[in-house]
Amino acid sequence: MPERSAHRPVGGSGARLEPRLTRDGSYSLWSAHFGESFHSAEGALREARQVFMGPAELERFTPGHSLTVVEVAVGTGTNTATLLEAVERQGLRLQWWGLELDPAPLAMALADERFRAQWSPSVLERLAELGRSDRLLWGDGRSRLRELVGPLAGRCDLILLDAFSPRRCPELWSLEVLGALARLLAPGGRLLTYSSAAAVRRGLETVGLRLAAVPLPAMARPEPDSRQVWSAGTVASPTALPPTDRLRPLSPMEREHMASRAGEPYRDPSGRASAAEILASRARAQAGSGAEPTSAWQRRWGIERRRGVNGCSPGPAGGHPGRGARP
Numbered sequence: 001m002p003e004r005s006a007h008r009p010v011g012g013s014g015a016r017l018e019p020r021l022t023r024d025g026s027y028s029l030w031s032a033h034f035g036e037s038f039h040s041a042e043g044a045l046r047e048a049r050q051v052f053m054g055p056a057e058l059e060r061f062t063p064g065h066s067l068t069v070v071e072v073a074v075g076t077g078t079n080t081a082t083l084l085e086a087v088e089r090q091g092l093r094l095q096w097w098g099l100e101l102d103p104a105p106l107a108m109a110l111a112d113e114r115f116r117a118q119w120s121p122s123v124l125e126r127l128a129e130l131g132r133s134d135r136l137l138w139g140d141g142r143s144r145l146r147e148l149v150g151p152l153a154g155r156c157d158l159i160l161l162d163a164f165s166p167r168r169c170p171e172l173w174s175l176e177v178l179g180a181l182a183r184l185l186a187p188g189g190r191l192l193t194y195s196s197a198a199a200v201r202r203g204l205e206t207v208g209l210r211l212a213a214v215p216l217p218a219m220a221r222p223e224p225d226s227r228q229v230w231s232a233g234t235v236a237s238p239t240a241l242p243p244t245d246r247l248r249p250l251s252p253m254e255r256e257h258m259a260s261r262a263g264e265p266y267r268d269p270s271g272r273a274s275a276a277e278i279l280a281s282r283a284r285a286q287a288g289s290g291a292e293p294t295s296a297w298q299r300r301w302g303i304e305r306r307r308g309v310n311g312c313s314p315g316p317a318g319g320h321p322g323r324g325a326r327p
């Protein structure tokens with residue numbers, strides 16, 4: 001197991017974080033620094049349940065199983081608390097590690113009555129305990145992740161990857177980070193993310209994982225006669241993911257998106273590059289790739305401009321418009 005953390009939470013970006021309630025009434029934050037919300041505008045809780053916990057399909061595990069989970073970008077702890085709830089309900093045990101740069105989001109959430117009202121006392125207590133424990137590795141997730149690869153290689157049942165969107169925080173979506181996360185997964189383990197970005201999906205396949213899409217909720221789907229098939233997120237695993245009501249194969253539209261220039265992965269071989277450097281090197285690789293321009297893919301599928309289906313669709317840029325837009 002990793003040594004007790006020598007990294008202490010530093011700084012504090014509380015002043016650049018603004019509490020806000022999402023459409024389902026659940027608590028979230030807006031980050032002025034990243035220019036993005038922590039969760040889908042449709043609902044922080046709804047997203048945690050539909051995009052992360054649903055496709056995790058925890059019913060695969062028998063009561064008493066010790067579930068090993070790594071969470072990238074713990075933030076307010078909404079996903080963590082949703083996981084704690086699900087684990088409690090299913091009678092599972094939990095081995096959890098979290099990566100997070102900034103202690104302010106969790107501290108703000110735990111101090112806010114609107115967040116506290118969402119959870120049972122036992123979940124709140126366990127969340128606060130995890131926040132104080134050496135299982136929460138504070139600092140740049142890129143370097144702290146390396147500490148987990150030795151002890152957890154091939155052991156993780158779940159990885160929750162909930163960084164800000166790739167265009168805003170490419171550091172946590174690079175091929176190198178995705179490769180390290182892939183090494184953590186048990187053979188039947190699953191990496192879950194809200195991102196449907198073509199670059200993230202191609203990156204996950206490049207590091208050897210099999211993909212499935214998280215279907216949009218029925219109310220958010222395009223018209224039945226539309227050829228377009230959008231998704232609410234991505235699941236990746238070392239083994240094939242059979243379709244269920246929470247997972248489906250990628251559609252032809254999504255596969256072609258991955259093959260277009262939009263599928264060019266983010267790269268960060270040093271693990272220390274700035275966001276601007278990562279974006280610039282990807283733009284150069286896209287220009288020289290010979291792949292179909294993303295605009296041609298858009299035209300072929302009748303996609304006129306970046307769009308969002310109730311905040312759940314990735315849109316051609318592959319981000320999460322529901323997170324980017326300020327209400």
Ligand SMILES: C[S@@+](CC[C@H](N)C(=O)[O-])C[C@H]1O[C@@H](n2cnc3c(N)ncnc32)[C@H](O)[C@@H]1O
Pocket residue numbers: 037038039073074075076077078079080099100101102105139140141142162163164169171172
């Ligand atoms: C979208 S929010 C996470 C939302 C979170 N899962 C929740 O339920 O509240 C992204 C988080 O990534 C963190 N972050 C940004 N850059 C990071 C980095 N290089 N390493 C680790 N965490 C980072 C931010 O501080 C922020 O809390």
